[in-house]
Amino acid sequence: MTLTGVYVPLITPFDASGGVALEALTALVHQALDAGATGVVALGTTGEPAALSDQERREVLDVLSSVCRERRAQLLVGANSVEALRALGERPEVTAALCLVPPFLRPGGAGVLAHFGHLAQASPVPLVVYHVPYRTGQQLCADDLRLLAGLPGVVGIKHAVGGIDADTVDFLADIRPDFAVLGGEDQFISPLLALGAHGGILASAHVATVDFVELIALWHAGDVDGARRLGHRLAALSAALFAEPNPAVIKSVLHAQGRIPTAAVRLPLLPAGTDTTRVALQRVDELRNVPR
Template sequence: MDGILLPLITPFAADGSVAADALAALADQALTDGATGVVALGTTAEAFALDADERRLVLDVCARVCREHGAALAIGAGGSDTRASAAALAAHPDVDAALVPVPYYVRPGEAGVIAHFTQLAADSPVPLLVYHVPHRTAQPLSGATLLALSRIPNVVGAKVASGMTEDAVALLGGCAPDFAVFAGDDAYLSPMLALGARGGITASAHLATERFARLVSAWHKGDVDTARPLGHSLARLASALFAEPNPTVLKGVLHAQGRIPTPDVRLPLLPASEQSVAAALTLL
């Protein structure tokens, strides 16, 4: 598993329901334009605000489109309760991987994080991707802990959303070649690829998907002359899209492009300002 895995938004119709047709169209277009797979029900999907029926609808739509393209499907699953996380993983045996966050809020310590993933990986019917996002979980991890996680059987990769920090560099420099590190902070995709990341789980790739896929290909081929300016350009776009809480600006842009029926998000998120949306559109 490598390349661009797109963490899909959940578009909403004017009546507040999930806009399933728009969701399918977003997934189809991204896979046509070079994404290698999608992540359903991740942070960008506002999964926290979806009920069980809505989550099932989103997963069904994503699974169908991925089957049509022969593409990878990962699902965001798990939380801070190890037993509940194991049950959530057991409920989805038909996906290619599960993106599981480091336990948030409880701050179990690094040894607790290792124990959490060791137990989940032993019981999970699908391979696990560790989601390391310390600004959301309040649980930082050292490079040594990330490397320990990378050696747990059935943990096949990690989404690293800690920026270009010592822990990220240590993981990239010390993990096994078959362990898939994905950049999770969109603005740092290019430098992460330069240091050996396999790809990115990047919300910004809803837009300019082909350019994001080309950036991954360029770094993998060692084509620095292509990768460096392209990486700078896409980093500027990513910064504009994250000027307000994700995915508010992204949804505003997609709505302005006519690709989703509304720019709506669910509380406590608020729609992005017109200025932020305009700034991102200008960079496109």
């Protein structure tokens, strides 16, 4: 199984009473899949899982499992412990678990490798490593990444290192055929695809799913000029959507589009500002008005 294409890490919409708006969440999943997404991510950081109760997390996962089963779509689920992974064995719809490199501890490359080896042995589903060093504090070199890619049960990586560095170039030059590299840094997805990435886990795809699907198709087809043009426009959109802590701006845009009942986020996040939302909506309009 090689993961490829666009995966939308879904927000958790809230209603006017502050509860999870499950109907709006259901609609968002269908919209993403209708627009060509390969699948969705449940309970990733974009979904504010730490701010949800256990019951709310179960309800979110129930909704996404049901839709993905109905649509035969891929479902990735954020899970970072043996206990959370084992619970996924009760959900046959789950394609893989998205597992964060251990944050804060900085155990070194060998510690990270041992950690994922332990998780993979215990997990009933394959793992996708989430590597985001500017959040976790743990850097991994190209050799570390190759060793992770060689672990049984590890099928991919969400690669979000803040740009394109030397280790990224080195790593992408030598990837085993059945291991997926999924870009997780929305602004840099186009150059990452140019270097050989298979797809992306892209929060910006909430508002431009069709366009990110097209971008991946253009790079995979070798249409360099078309991919570059679209990639520049999508990078500008992503910059606007991440101008404040994610997913505040995305939620504000979705609310302005009438797709979710409120733009609310939960603490410690704060709602996006009016000016930031205006710029993001302008970027969406610009993307729609450029001739293909």
